[in-house]
Amino acid sequence: MPLINIAGSERFAYRPKPPEKTRELASGVRLHAVSDADVAAVDPLTYEVVRHRLAAIAEEMGDALKRMSGSVVVTDCNDFGATILDECGDSVIVGLYNTQLAASVDMAAKWTLENRAARPGIREGDMFFCNDPWVGGGLHQNDATVMAPLFHDGELFAWTAAVCHQVDLGGVSPGSWSVEGRDVFWESTPVPPVKIVENGEIRADIEDMYLRRSRVPRLIALDLRAKIGANNIAQERLTQLIAKYGAKTIKAVMKRMMNDAESRLKAKLRELPDGEWSGVAHQDSFRSGDRNIYKIALKMSKRGERLTFDFTGTDKEVEGFANCTLAGLRGGIMPIVLTMLCGDIPWAPGGIYRCFDIVSEPGTINNCNFPAGIGKASVASAWATQNVVSECVGNMLAVHPEHRKSLMCVCCGTWDLALLAGLDQRGNPFVTMVCDSMAGGLGARVDQDGVDTGGLNCIPMGRVADVEINEFSFPMLYLWRREEMDSGGPGRFRGGAGGSSCFIPYDSPIGGVHLVVSATGKALPQATGLSGGYPAATQHDVLVRGADARSMLARGHIPASLDEVGGTAQVLQQHLETNLDAGDVYFTHWQGGGGYGDPLLRNPILVARDIAAHKVSPRAAAEIYGVVLLADGTVDTSATGAARERLRRQRAEPAPASSGELA
Structure with missing residues (x-):
């Protein structure tokens, strides 16, 4: 059945220009604004002190999330975002965590201003929950955001927002990764902004509705409180800052931070030669059994101080769970702009977005219509968008004698997902992603090799959980986790090496665990090189049935290769849902980074x-x-x-x- 755009779904489309020019919304919510003269009046010393304090508050939000969350994805892998926005919903500062997530929070805040100000209203002590990628705040439904308006003297002064990946929010398959899915109705239900905290109290009815969908409701409830707590801490710190320096000064600094980011990025763009650069990112398979190849096409142009990202020619949306919405498209652009173009510029997306235009046709795989499947968006079409943006921005920088030092080839071309679910060693239900591919290889630079298992450029502070943490938290036992030979892209400067993990289910009261695999980049490489550099190796996943690993461990020998464990090896296609039995072994090999320059x-x-x-x-x-x-x-x-x-x-x-x- 072909995908259709359900009537009325356009209401949930992102509108980039809410009524921000007026001091008062039609609903009566007053916005706290400052004039250009107020912005210019802030002295340099005060500006720097307050700017760094705002950045520290964003970092404190992230620290609060990590301390209060019970999810390894958050506490050990840093797969979350923390953002401070102005009264209009423009992002003033993002932390060094998942910049994909932080790139779309402004969409959700602006949509909330437009659609929730009258009913149920936006008031002091409220917070809004959202996991609808067509609205924003995340790239797929598992990215759940809590946004909090901050009021001062009865006026809406700012927003704070915390977003993190939730391990399971329902849908057909554990972890909400529906590998057989055809559309969004196979997946977790997307929820547009709804008031989940009212006058400082959690609304039990909304929380019950939210938790009812999950296979691990207690963990999701804890993460919800972690995000509420992070917002509370941020708002307390912002209130203290306002009391010390005055509301006009703080708001002027926020506006100037965005203006500064805009002006400095435009100055850098003026130094680069005008031109056009094009690239194509490919994906293999949008669902289980799909053997097709799909493309995201980009023509990036630079004229003067402005960039244009034109995705005309991208394939139409398809049945499957790997499309992404406009939030995912933006989430593919902003991390590359931040890391390659803004390394020496304050990360204020509200100002950076002013420097470029996006051309994209709705109904394509990286700007899909409702109800296209989007459960894998963050590590599928959004990730592939990031790859082709990385390639084009890198080629633009390569021609400048100084700025070329900031380019980096594509890092770890996609995410090698292995998701486990079942009963843990304590008899409790669990669902978790094995986030080992967070240690992907970084792309090569113009003058140095990429960092081996160095991480992901879209999550600068991303981490891989300790083996011991995973084994303590979940019923699994590692045989190894290591870097892999020939996994980085060859080049004059080599791409960083990727790695592999090999483990068995261990100590679950039911013996085995449920396994969901979703790992593309097997039919063709996705971490491309630049200037004659080769791509990184493709991904490679193997499920060994009836292996001898347990008896080998009992004899005191730790196997170091799949050849040693015996059994029947099955090289896996891109998507699979099955059981990992007590006698089975799972091997996952993720990608490295692309190479730079001719290997010869x-x-x-x-x-x-x-x-x-x-x-x-x-x-x-x-x-x-x-x-x-x-x-x-x-x-x-x-x-x-x-x-x-x-x-x-x-x-x-x-x-x-x-x-x-x-x-």
């Missing part, structure tokens, strides 16, 4: 060091880098020169005529 230009000594460190295999050294080593591991200079010359000649030879279709 890499210093042979660096290749030799990579071989010694097991980052590169001798075969890859010979066939890709053209490096020949002597018996003692040093470079054979003469043979290496000849090998590289031979490889260059082979590149110039015409491709052989096709003998038929590929099998």
Whole structure:
């Protein structure tokens, strides 16, 4: 059945311009605003002190979330966002956590101003819950946001918002990853902004409705309170700041932070040459059994001080759970702009968004209509959008002698999801993502290799949970977690290595666990290189049935390869939902980063060091880098020169005529 746009769903579309030019909404909610003269009147010292204090408050929000949450995804992996916004819903500051999430909170705040100010009203002591990606505040339904308006002297002064990934909010499959899904109705129900805290008290009716959908309601309830607590702390600190410096000064600093980010980014853009850059990001499979390839096309242009991201030519939305909404598209742009273009600029998205335009056709895989499936949006179409934006921005920076140092090739081209559910070792129900692929390889730079298992550029402070934390929290036992050879993209500068994990279910009272796998990037690489650099290796997941791992451990031997564990190995397609039984082994191998520059230009000594460190295999050294080593591991200079010359000649030879279709 083809996807359709249900009548009336346009009401939930994001409108970028709420009634922000007036001091009072039609509902009577008064906005606290300042004039341009007030902004200009703030002295430099006060500006810097207050600006850093606002940044500290955002960080304190993140710290509060981590301290109050019970979810490993939050406490150990930093998959959350904390944001301070002005009275109109423009983001003033985001923390160094998940910048994908923080990039769309402004959408939800502006929608709330437009649609909730009259009924039920926006008042002091209220907070609003939202997990509707068509409205904003997150990229898929598991990204649940709590937004809190801050009032001063009866006027709406600002907003604070906390958002984090919830491990399960319902839907057909545990963890809300419906690999068989065709549309949003297979997934967790998206909820547009609803008042969940009223006059400082949690509304029990709304909380009951929210928790009823989850397989782990107590954990979700704890995370809800963590987000409410983070907002309370932020509002307390902001109130103290207002009392010390005055409301006019604080608001003027907030406005100036966005103005400063805008002016500094525009100045940097003026230094770059005008031009157009294009790229295509591919995805393989939008649901279980799907063997198609889908593309996100981007033509990025720069004229003067303005960027345009034009996604014309992107594939139409499809049945499956890997589309994303406009929030996901924006979440694919902002992390790259922040990390590559704004490393020395305050991260004030409200000002940065003023520097670029987005051209996108609704009804495409990264700007889909309701009720397209979006359960995997954050690590599917949104992530692929990020990949192609990274490629185009990197190519733009590559031509400037100074700014080129800020470019980075695509990092860990996609997320290798393994989700476990069942009963834990204490007999309690659990659902969790295995977030080991948070340790993806970072892309190469113009003058250095990418960081091995260095993380994700969209989550600067992302972390991988300790093996011991995962084993303590969930019924699993690791055989290994390590970096993998030849996983980083070859280049003059090598992409950072990816890694792998291998584990068994362990100590669950029912023996095994439920397993949901959703890991694309297997049919084709997704972490592309730049300037002749090669992409990182594809993902690789294996399920071994009837393995001998437990008896080997009982004998005191820890297996170090899949060949050792015996059993029947099944190389997995992109999506699978099954059971992981007590005698089974699961192996997941995630991607590294893309390489920069021609591999034949890499210093042979660096290749030799990579071989010694097991980052590169001798075969890859010979066939890709053209490096020949002597018996003692040093470079054979003469043979290496000849090998590289031979490889260059082979590149110039015409491709052989096709003998038929590929099998």
